[in-house]
Amino acid sequence: MPLSREEREQFLAEPHVAALSVDAGSGRAPLSVPIWYQYAPGGDVWIMTGLASRKYSLISEAGRFTLLVDRIEPTIRYVPVEGPVAKTTPATIEELREISARYLPADKVDAYVDFAWKNHGEQTVIHMRPERWVSSDLGQV
Template identity: 45%
Template structure:
């Protein structure tokens, strides 16, 4: 059964690993796990501008993000929409904020400092379509 609007927003805002999917020519979509942030109605993903996913997202102009809760109560939210942000060399604070959803603050800062590359990019998407599901109440 579909989630009410506020429930699906709260579900997407929780720190879960997502699967990002983007179309490819003459193949199935590329689907990869990602960390993400969801703030002010925008999904944010940190990657390298030279990564396969970033190159495909730039070409397609949009992507899909699927998030699930694999334990009872099961649920999922899938969002899709156009790229609304393409921010090269994102601020360290923005990357630490995203990473802190998944790691303690000290570890998140170290992770950003150790993995940030010169071609880092922060991608944003404002969902145009939502699909959700949860067990019947």
């Protein structure tokens, strides 16, 4: 069954790892990779990636991307969301800390942020404005 707007936004706000897909052009299949993301109901979705990454290059060229978030327990539920890039900004250490805290145990965040900030190269934050949603909870059937 499709989720209500509130259900799909709440689900997307939970800390799931997403699959990011973006047009790879030149007759190739879309690039699809796992990625951390941040979302608050009613707002934009944002991701952080390296300026030198293929993801960043392809998203910049396409101007839009898709995230697919799913789970298998307690019921199979999924929410793909697609939309245009709303803005791109240089990443801050505060944003790195925010997204890291969403996925890592509290006692691992500081060490990861310190390592990533020093070693992952220049990062950017890409905001996507949700435009098209699909959703289902197969446990509601």
